[in-house]
Amino acid sequence: MSRSIAQSKREIASHYDVGNEFYRLFLGDEMVYSCAYFRCPESDIITAQRDKLDYICRKLRLKRGEKFLDIGCGWGALAIWAAKNFGVESYGVTLSKNQHKWAQKWIEKEEVVHLCRVELKDYREINGEGLFDKIASVGMFEHVGIKNYPEYFSAVGRLLKEKGFFLNHGIVSEEDEKKGSLATRFINTYVFPGGELDDIANVLCEMRYAGFEILDLESMRAHYVKTLRHWVRNLEEKKEEALMLAGEKVYRLWRIYMAGCGHAFERGDINVYQVLASKQLEPGLSSQPLTRADLY
Numbered sequence: 001m002s003r004s005i006a007q008s009k010r011e012i013a014s015h016y017d018v019g020n021e022f023y024r025l026f027l028g029d030e031m032v033y034s035c036a037y038f039r040c041p042e043s044d045i046i047t048a049q050r051d052k053l054d055y056i057c058r059k060l061r062l063k064r065g066e067k068f069l070d071i072g073c074g075w076g077a078l079a080i081w082a083a084k085n086f087g088v089e090s091y092g093v094t095l096s097k098n099q100h101k102w103a104q105k106w107i108e109k110e111e112v113v114h115l116c117r118v119e120l121k122d123y124r125e126i127n128g129e130g131l132f133d134k135i136a137s138v139g140m141f142e143h144v145g146i147k148n149y150p151e152y153f154s155a156v157g158r159l160l161k162e163k164g165f166f167l168n169h170g171i172v173s174e175e176d177e178k179k180g181s182l183a184t185r186f187i188n189t190y191v192f193p194g195g196e197l198d199d200i201a202n203v204l205c206e207m208r209y210a211g212f213e214i215l216d217l218e219s220m221r222a223h224y225v226k227t228l229r230h231w232v233r234n235l236e237e238k239k240e241e242a243l244m245l246a247g248e249k250v251y252r253l254w255r256i257y258m259a260g261c262g263h264a265f266e267r268g269d270i271n272v273y274q275v276l277a278s279k280q281l282e283p284g285l286s287s288q289p290l291t292r293a294d295l296y
Helices: 005-016 020-027 045-059 077-086 097-109 146-159 182-191 200-209 221-237 239-267
Strands: 067-071 089-094 116-120 132-138 160-173 212-219 270-279
Touching: 020 097, 020 221, 020 239, 045 077, 045 160, 045 221, 045 270, 067 077, 077 089, 077 097, 077 116, 089 097, 097 116, 132 146, 146 160, 146 200, 160 200, 200 212, 200 270, 221 239, 221 270, 239 270
Parallel strands: 067 089, 067 132, 089 116, 132 160
Antiparallel strands: 160 270, 212 270
């Protein structure tokens, strides 16, 4: 059964509406809540997150004047980065009221109101077809639900222009996480209600069924291990502030959850992949360069 928009809103609220200031304690001012990209092992988390935002934009080959959609945009970091640094018309959607409020203020602060907007909306509520040249989904895929993949990828395909690029960044299972391991039950009960992890092979098949050509697949597992270590360290260093803002239960849950996820990524039980795809409904070649040289 398809997950309703109302149910999705309740599940997102239970996790992301803990409070902006609580998340800021361990995420930092950038407020990026997904795997960073460490171009240098010694990079700090802020630099690594900025490098991740830039890396995604370059993978999508964003060009000035293009229309870009960020599904599950969080606090707006990617949408704002794309507008400010690549000159695209960015549109982000989130189901979290706190994230939406933060993003609105950040857009004004960065003076990109003319290029960037974020709305409190489910991606399925965006009407129209072929509206965007490029689409990204970073860190929300885990909330979709395995049974809802056809609906999810179909919606992305509907919104994307022919031969447009789509980047899907999400956590997947490398073993039996989707069958109900202890770690999965803990996360789904206390942290991410309704979340599900599938294996990457099935994700790629579902994308192909929806009319996407897979152009590039990159494992970011080692990067997420480092990301989570930074987040746990930041949270522990600001324990007293965290207790004041969210209480001991939330502090302990997030600390256990992030440390446990870091261990699971390090063991290889779970992984995170960036999948770059092109909407290919008609025969022909995509506009993807022949090599990846421009990415590095």
